[in-house]
Amino acid sequence: MNPHGNYQPFHDVLNGYDARPPYMQNIGMSLGPYFLVERLNQNRAKISPVIMGGAVPCEFAAHCREISDSEHSSAYSHPSLCPDGGECAGSNDDVHCKFFVHRKMCPKGGECTVNDEHHIIKFDHPEHCHAGGRCNDMEKSHLQQFRHVPLCPDGMDCRAYLNHDKHHRDQYRHCEKRCIFEGNCVRFHDKNHVTKEPHPFVPPCPFTPFSCKFHIKYTQINPKIDRSAEYTQAETHCLHYSHVCGWGRLCTDTSEKHSRTAIHIARQMCPDDDRCRRLNNEEHLAAFTHTNVRDIRLTCRCYASACKDRFDADHE
Ligand SMILES: [Zn+2]
Ligand SMILES: [Zn+2]
Ligand SMILES: [Zn+2]
Ligand SMILES: [Zn+2]
């Protein structure tokens, strides 16, 4: 069977091998002679011994689709979760993939609040943020990357927090309450609201949406053609202050820069939408959103009423 003897193949693999504990201990993982069954809190977990020849091995092994079904998984045994978790480098290795379960990352990442057992067995979740209750980073990317203890409902005014109650401070985070409407908040001109509850956008320009001349320039000049000082000035203004995005709910720009400098106000869609016959009615356009028509249209260079193209649908 072994052309190099029974000793050599083991020696090749195991001599000098540096085994480290898994970087994250997840439910369904075998840790030494035990399976991690349930996590009760940070320091306590429920385990069960790995018993050879206990339940019949499932013929689909790690590829089984019913692994999160409790009836099926108590009748058949399945391999351990890959100890490398999301950092596994063996995803191209067929044998490795059959002998270790690899779970998909939960689409909500660290922001997931589902405590349901099925969900936890089905998806991988990131580690808890090491700062625990002391973490006050509310950046979306950080919240995605790590799990966090819940935000205290009393926020920064919490009595226990102000009294330095250590136990409470470990259990809850105390951060400035962010506006729940985030980048879609209609109260962007309410100074008190904007300073009290942070928003993802930089301070709003007092002239947005209709009368900021810099923003009009910034959205209408093509920077590839016109690189004038005028454009640079408008650009500087529009990067320092946020403006209402003309595309509103139909906006497709998901860049970091745009979400920092634009406010998106969702309006009602026109019930007739692309079959709408009132596309040249200013009042109607001002009240409803239409596919392919900006909520806030670019200002026509000629006077609106004199412009001969105003009945042309492509004209903005
Ligand atoms: Zn199975
Ligand atoms: Zn793996
Ligand atoms: Zn989840
Ligand atoms: Zn954190």
Ligand SMILES: [Zn+2]
């Ligand atoms: Zn509190």
Ligand SMILES: [Zn+2]
């Ligand atoms: Zn708000």
Ligand SMILES: [Zn+2]
């Ligand atoms: Zn402005």
Ligand SMILES: [Zn+2]
């Ligand atoms: Zn936009």
